[in-house]
Amino acid sequence: MGRLFSRESDAAVDRSETPRVVCLDDDHAGEILGALQSETAQAAFRAVHREPMAAAELATELDISVQTVGYHIEKLRDANLIEHHETVYSEKGREMAVYGPATEPKLLFFGTSDDQQALESVFTEYASALGIGAVVLAVRGALSPLKSLLDWL
Template identity: 50%
Template sequence: MGRLLPTETDASVERSEEPSVLCIDDEETSEVFSALGSETAQAIFRLLNEEPATPATIAQRQDMSVQNVHYHLDNLAAAGLIEVVDTCYSEKGREMDVFVVAEDPTLLFLGTSDDTPAMKRAFDSFASFVGVSPLLVTLGEAASWVFGDE
């Protein structure tokens, strides 16, 4: 007999072609640094860059408690780095949110907001030269290298 409630999601990781830009003097930048300040949060963020997941799935894959996962998910969501994209249900019928990285990729610029227009122009010209998708893949790989893959 089929299930009435979905136990899996068909959500996917989708990114827009226009990144949001954070400068070192933006208030949001502190929130992003704080949200990604632990190895656990970085591991969760990397996992959500690969595929959408529920807190229970993340807890199982990262070998941690669901409560610890919720703590980091709350911080990442408050910083605008992840969002809920779907809902599915556990085997016991409990509703579970499905998280994924935010649609707009975030580019952290270690200059001030006064430099943002010039940086955006440079990014746009570079993106038009190599294409946005390869550029985002490269930025994602660089972030993995900086934050360290597990």
Template identity: 45%
Template structure:
């Protein structure tokens, strides 16, 4: 019967939203820095940045116990850095949450709330300036790979 239940997920990581700016004075910044002070929590966050995964898949990928991974998943979910993106089922038919990084990207900056408006404008200007350049770099890298795999130089 487990063949009828989805054992894989089609959840993706979508970080297309505008980043939230958090300063050192923000209480949420303290929570985030506390949670990410753990090597395990950072490893889990990096793995979820690659692609969404269940707790069991994370434990296998990171070669850790499911209990250790689950503890950090709870903490990261509680502070809003990751979220449940989907549900799938184990081969035994048990329901499993699939975790992904939260849609809202965060920028933590070393400044006060008074610096936020200027920083927000600077980030928008940077995005406008870097946007066309990053497209050209992507095209260049694609062409370089194509030419390199073709054997021509």
């Protein structure tokens, strides 16, 4: 989709290669699940991961109001899932925050913090051998049956 605003954005996101493991018994897990509980929030999350964008652009992309987008952006930011990467100006000279993925990826683990050290160790071992992309794809494939559970939540 083309840009709605005449702006030059250099919102390249330098992400950490090691995600933060968040276990279900971690206080942060509730924030993450709460921020992603609606389909609109999930769509916003996916959109800014594909391409960093301003709230007005995101509202147009999702065909919802800027106020609704603002609500979801706030929830996603509070859960540290997205970040403000830069400020740009619209054609009318208004400042716009450009949002994109958090620099520290999160790995939501459906287990307890007792298992966290072992999981991080295995993840680090496989990530160094296969590359982060292969590990993410493997985790994504393994967790795809859990999508119905997340949809239910």
